[in-house]
Amino acid sequence: xxxxxxxxxxxxxxxxxxGMLYILGxxxxxLATASQSYEFLLRNGLAWYPGDQFFNxxxxxxxxTRIPIQMxxxxxxxxxxxIATCILSFLSAYAIVYFxxxxxxxxxxxxxxxxxxxxxxxxxxxxQVASNVFSPVNALLYVTGxxxxxxxxxxxxxxxxxxxxxxxxxxxxxxxxxxTGTFLFRQFFLTLPKDLFKAARMDGAGxxxxxxxxxxxxxxxxxxxxxxxxxxxxxxQYLWPLVASSTPDMQTAVVGLARLLPDSDGEVPDFPxxxxxxxxxxxxxxLMIALLQRxxxxxxxxxxx
Amino acid sequence: xxxxxxxxxxxxxxxxxxxxxxxxxxxxxxxxIFQAFYWSFxxxxxxxxxxxxxxxxxxxxVLSDREFWQAGGRTLVFMVTASSLAVLIPLILAVAADRKIxxxxxxxxxxxxxxxxxxxxxxxxxxxxxxxFVGILAPLNKAFPGIWAPxxxxxxxxxxxxxxxxxxxxxxxxxxxxxGLQSIPRxMQQAAAMDGAGxxxxxxxxxxxxxxxxxxxxLVLEFTESVTSAFALIDTITHGGPGGATTLLVYKIYxxxxxxxxxxxxxxxxxxxxxxxxxxxxxxxxxxxRRINYER
Numbered sequence: 001x002x003x004x005x006x007x008x009x010x011x012x013x014x015x016x017x018x019g020m021l022y023i024l025g026x027x028x029x030x031l032a033t034a035s036q037s038y039e040f041l042l043r044n045g046l047a048w049y050p051g052d053q054f055f056n057x058x059x060x061x062x063x064x065t066r067i068p069i070q071m072x073x074x075x076x077x078x079x080x081x082x083i084a085t086c087i088l089s090f091l092s093a094y095a096i097v098y099f100x101x102x103x104x105x106x107x108x109x110x111x112x113x114x115x116x117x118x119x120x121x122x123x124x125x126x127x128q129v130a131s132n133v134f135s136p137v138n139a140l141l142y143v144t145g146x147x148x149x150x151x152x153x154x155x156x157x158x159x160x161x162x163x164x165x166x167x168x169x170x171x172x173x174x175x176x177x178x179x180t181g182t183f184l185f186r187q188f189f190l191t192l193p194k195d196l197f198k199a200a201r202m203d204g205a206g207x208x209x210x211x212x213x214x215x216x217x218x219x220x221x222x223x224x225x226x227x228x229x230x231x232x233x234x235x236x237q238y239l240w241p242l243v244a245s246s247t248p249d250m251q252t253a254v255v256g257l258a259r260l261l262p263d264s265d266g267e268v269p270d271f272p273x274x275x276x277x278x279x280x281x282x283x284x285x286x287l288m289i290a291l292l293q294r295x296x297x298x299x300x301x302x303x304x305x
Numbered sequence: 306x307x308x309x310x311x312x313x314x315x316x317x318x319x320x321x322x323x324x325x326x327x328x329x330x331x332x333x334x335x336x337x338i339f340q341a342f343y344w345s346f347x348x349x350x351x352x353x354x355x356x357x358x359x360x361x362x363x364x365x366x367v368l369s370d371r372e373f374w375q376a377g378g379r380t381l382v383f384m385v386t387a388s389s390l391a392v393l394i395p396l397i398l399a400v401a402a403d404r405k406i407x408x409x410x411x412x413x414x415x416x417x418x419x420x421x422x423x424x425x426x427x428x429x430x431x432x433x434x435x436x437x438f439v440g441i442l443a444p445l446n447k448a449f450p451g452i453w454a455p456x457x458x459x460x461x462x463x464x465x466x467x468x469x470x471x472x473x474x475x476x477x478x479x480x481x482x483x484x485g486l487q488s489i490p491r492x493m494q495q496a497a498a499m500d501g502a503g504x505x506x507x508x509x510x511x512x513x514x515x516x517x518x519x520x521x522x523x524l525v526l527e528f529t530e531s532v533t534s535a536f537a538l539i540d541t542i543t544h545g546g547p548g549g550a551t552t553l554l555v556y557k558i559y560x561x562x563x564x565x566x567x568x569x570x571x572x573x574x575x576x577x578x579x580x581x582x583x584x585x586x587x588x589x590x591x592x593x594x595r596r597i598n599y600e601r
Contacts, residue, residue, distance in 0.1 A: 008504050012401035016412040019398045023415055030430050045439040088326040095319035100312040107323055114334050116586055117579055120533035120555060124562040124571045125337035136336050174333040194311050207313045236423035238537035254423040258541045261429055271433050278426050285421030300480045
């Protein structure tokens with residue numbers, strides 16, 4: 001404390017209280033309403049105090065909606081997205097920082113550019129690519145005239161087709177194509193002392209050994225931070241899972257939750273049940289934040305530096 | 306190679322290490338971007354009916370469409386209001402939390418929670434909390450009928466969107482700004498205090514100038530974020546209504562492409578939006594980024 005400024009501390013406390021109220025208010029109202037019955041909602045509107053119907057509403061989410069299986073999808077998507085991002089980012093950052101390669105700058109720029117245009121902007125054409133991941137190959141064969149030759153030689157041009165829509169791979173792959181992780185690992189590698197490398201070399205460690213025995217153990221915290229960050233981002237994605245999955249059983253829980261809201265205004269929707277759904281769907285990521293907050297904050301700070 | 310070198314000199318190993326990631330990025334990032342620009346010059350038939358080169362016809366069609374300009378204007382309004390609030394409010398909270406008071410620890414914990422709540426989930430929650438019939442403002446509506454009607458009044462719907470957007474933007478911006486504030490050496494604050502600078506003066510003359518890099522970063526990221534992440538909120542809270550009052554470009558592109566099957570139109574708008582985002586980022590770096598002193 002620099003000076004004893006009581007009035008200022010009070011003002012700061014009031015501000016923080018207001019901020020916490022802004023965050024917690026909607027969450028509390030969600031929880032309170034989720035524990036009331038539909039009739040209660042119709043009679044009294046929004047619930048200011050919790051009731052005893054939560055397990056009833058939650059049970060209906062589990063029996064009447066597809067949210068249980070969608071939660072498994074979310075778990076699979078978020079988990080594999082986090083794992084894939086960690087591994088691929090680590091490998092590419094390792095190559096960019098520790099090898100004498102002329103194209104390191106270009107590769108890093110190409111990877112970093114992905115941060116600027118998220119999948120939500122390029123959703124239309126990403127969807128087209130996902131509907132046939134070989135379409136660039138087909139186009140290349142066609143443009144280079146190779147397909148003409150093939151058609152002459154074999155009687156028919158090559159037309160490869162493979163759709164990854166409505167598969168877990170398709171749900172994950174476009175989200176993996178994001179440069180934050182590479183950036184994070186690169187920044188971390190650059191802070192490591194150069195002598196580390198020299199010492200390892202002197203002891204005769206090759207690139208693979210250096211990576212597994214020295215870099216990997218040192219990067220544990222970065223891995224944890226990136227894992228938490230990407231897991232949360234995978235769980236909370238909306239637009240891409242919405243378009244990439246065409247059956248309810250492939251959708252993620254967040255998409256399934258949004259589908260519970262009726263499209264048209266009309267009678268009051270069954271908000272208690274929907275709010276119970278919101279609570280259930282947000283439980284996994286919120287638990288993660290509660291348990292691994294240290295890594296999340298670290299990840300957020302690291303990803304900007 | 307000598308052991309003095311600080312780099313490995315293998316030739317193919319780095320290629321092998323980068324290749325899988327680069328392949329994914331090319332396939333799901335660069336090809337879609339290229340295709341959006343490519344399609345904007347062709348008339349695409351839905352369901353793979355072939356395409357026809359039409360030059361700038363798509364751009365002429367999109368640019369003469371009043372709905373496109375309205376959606377673009379709304380995107381701008383949303384971008385400016387939502388993202389400045391989404392930086393300003395966390396900034397105020399971070400300055401408050403930087404003081405060593407009892408509440409600052411629980412606040413630091415709670416203010417990160419929204420990171421775990423999906424945009425669409427909080428959209429569902431806000432759709433309920435601000436529902437004119439059963440929501441938090443329903444009693445007000447009973448006293449003054451029609452004062453809060455997001456289903457009819459575009460402004461009310463817009464306010465709901467912004468409130469939800471700021472809510473979910475707090476964690477990242479708060480954490481970044483607070484980290485910036487905490488990296489300011491204590492001695493600097495003490496020196497300023499000894500020179501007679503009061504707390505307010507120190508906020509504006511010491512703290513804010515020193516966290517300019519963080520402030521700049523949050524603003525740049527927030528601008529892009531507000532253009533794109535609004536989708537989940539719109540799709541759950543307003544569905545673009547009432548009467549298109551909350552149809553931002555990202556929502557219009559989705560509607561045109563996936564409900565209207567106007568692939569060329571959607572691709573053209575995507576191309577325009579991408580150019581806009583890239584230019585905006587570049588302009589921010591050119592005009593704001595250069596003036597920031599990163600040295601401490």
